[in-house]
Each structure stands twice: as C-alpha cells, then as structure tokens.
Amino acid sequence: MSDSMQRTLVLLKPDAVQRRLIGELIARFEAKGLNIVAMKMLQVTPELAKQHYAEHVEKPFYPSLESFITSAPIVALAIDGLDVIQVVRDMLGATSGLKAAAGTIRGDFSSSRQMNLVHASDGPDAAQRELALYFDESEFCDYQPVLVPFLRAGDE
Template structure:
C-alpha cells in the first residue's frame, strides 16, 4: 500500500435520519471503497453536543447547532481508507447544499444550510479526526478487519 490509511468521523445528522438517508449515505462510502470500522445509532445529549461543537461556542449560531443536533437520533460512523478525510469531504460537498455540486451528498440530498444532512471531520484541522472519534467512540467499539477487495482498491 502506497499511503497510510486513516480514519475519519462521519455523522448522518437528525434531518438525514428522519428522511431515511442513512442507507444511501453508507452505500456511497462503501461504493467508494472506504471501510466502515465503527457505527453507532444514537441520540446526542447536550453535553456531547457542546463538546462536539466547542469551536463554535462563541458564535451566534451555537445554540441553534446544539438544539438541532440533539433534536433526534444520528448515525455516528468511523470510516477508514487512504486519505479518508479528504475523500469524505469531497463526497459530502460544500457546507451549504446550494453551493454543492450534483453528485455530492449535499448536492443531491440537501436543500438548506441548516439541514445539510451530514457532518464529516475537517481535513484542514489535523486533530479533528482523533478528537471527534474519541468523543463518540471507545477504542473497543472500533473493529479491525481485513476488507477482501482491498488489493483491488489500493496499489
């Protein structure tokens, strides 16, 4: 393998869960060749929401973020692959679905900035993956396994 595999955090937000998009989103990542190593269908409490969005705490939209992310269940996941964070971000599209290209998750499935279906770790913040994975998953909830088609995915 030419590059080190990395893990990245992804979450289908309450609007994506309510709209029945979890399977569609999981399928897109699987079809891309990323490997699911952790998944948890859960309800985020206020404390976890505050920790998750801590970098936005001083912004005027912070309370709205917390209220929305705690409003219903989410699907929290950890995906693994070469350059996984950058791949996931590209597949997600822009934060505002109106600015997202067709073919991206937000471009195809999102309509509104405040209801943009999915969250993924920021590839420009080197610590975001680890921080978000640790917030949502214990080490024993992440599964090491060999993907049978891995030799067909990577050189």
Template sequence: MERTFAMLKPGVLQRRIVGEIISRLEKKGFQIVGLKMIQLTKGLAQEHYKEHLDKDFYPGMEKYITSGPVVLLVLKGINSVQILRSIVGPTFSPEAPSGTIRGDYGFSMRNIIHASDSVESAEREISIYFKDEEIIEYNDNNREWID
C-alpha cells in the same frame, strides 16, 4: 491508511436515507470500522462543536443536532479525511454541487452530514463517541481492488 469520522444528522434518519448515504460511502471504498446510533445530549453537542459555541448560528445548530438520533461512523481508507470531505461537499448545502452528498440530499443550511476536516479533528471526534473496543479492525479484501 487513515481513519475519519462522519455523523449522519437527524434529517437523514427522518428522511429515511441512512442506507443510501452509507451505501455511497461504501461504494467509494471506505471501510466501516465503527458504527452506532445515539441521541446527542446538549453536553455532547457542545463538546463536539466547541469551536462554534460563541457563534450566532450555534444555538440553532445545537437544537437541530439534538432533535433526534444521529448515526456515527468511523471510516478507514487512503486519504480518508480529504476524500470524505470531497464527496460530502461544501458546508452550505444549496451551493454544494450535484454528485456530492450535500448537493444531492441537502436543501438548506441544516446539514445532513458532518465530516471531520483534518486527521487531528477526526481522532478527537472519534474519541468523543467511540471507545477503543468499539472500533473493529478487520481484513478488508476489497483493498486489492481500490489500492
């Protein structure tokens, strides 16, 4: 079992599809162990996307990610990083295949969801947004059906 991190970006809230996205994650078998909604500050955006600060696209990405609230999730499951990345789809939404979250809901370079790209990135990103006591481990009886 491993944990991964997902962020539903402002477009998800503006389009009122938060429930649909979370439902897809739950139906896939992820256990939600952390969940909250916040407004990203410029500082949090810079910390989260520190590897992109010097790239041409960063100013627009920062403007978008700080334009409204985001929903943050800590998800737990077997190979959770790889599986989440698979169901989220490629970064460029117009190229994402149908059946992926970006393919079904995205229509521009403005991504609607962020998913950690490695276990290390997931742990770093989780630590940016969640205190240890905000992640709640609990017995998930669904495990017997999906393991």
C-alpha cells in the same frame, strides 16, 4: 495504518435519519471502497453537542445548532481509507446544500446550509478528537476487506 491510511468521523445528522437516508449514504461510502470500522445510532445530548462544537459555543448561531443536532438520533461512523479525511469531505460537497455540486451527498440531497445531512472531520487532529467523543477504542473493528486488491493497487 500507513501514512496515507487515515480514520475519520462521519455523522449522519438528524435530518438524514429523519429523511431515511441512512442506507443510501452509507452505501456511497462503501461503493467508494471506504471501510466502516465502527457505527452506532445515538441521541446527542446538549453536553455532547457542546464538546463536539466547542469552538462554536459562544457564537450567536450555536443555540440553533445545538437544538438541531439534539432534535433526533444521529448515526456515527468511523471510516478508514486512503486519505479518507479529504476523500469524505469531497464526497460531502460544500457545507451549504445550495452550493454543493451535483454528485456530492449534499448536492444530491440537501438544499439548506444547516440541514446539510452529514458532518465529517476536517483534519487529522479533529478526526482524533471527534472519534474519541463518539467511540471507545474497544468499539473499532479493524479488518482488511477481501476485496481490497480490487479497490487499489498493492503499493497504495
């Protein structure tokens, strides 16, 4: 990947799965021209939740966070693209659906701080750490979509 090409983790959380928004949310990433290179549905265990949210385990809100993330299946996505970490975070909108702008995923589908449908890595180090929690290297399917010349200029 070039310097501006990145890979990030996106989780479609239990509320997105339960509300049957998986296809609609994936369609937004695809319509943006981002490349899904790995995807799986899984049940987050308390152990995985503690690894994923390690920085929050000792905080008072952690038990409710763990209860929520383990309450139903999630869909984990590995997504590639130019500056994809920031692009995806911009697409998600503010953490609280109540504060997220219309047109963002949370602004359009969430009206809660915790039930905010999606998680995305907040930087390159977090992306690398989080991707390793959900995917083995062998699960990434790197490919170049044939429509790339219609998504961005050749020098991007």
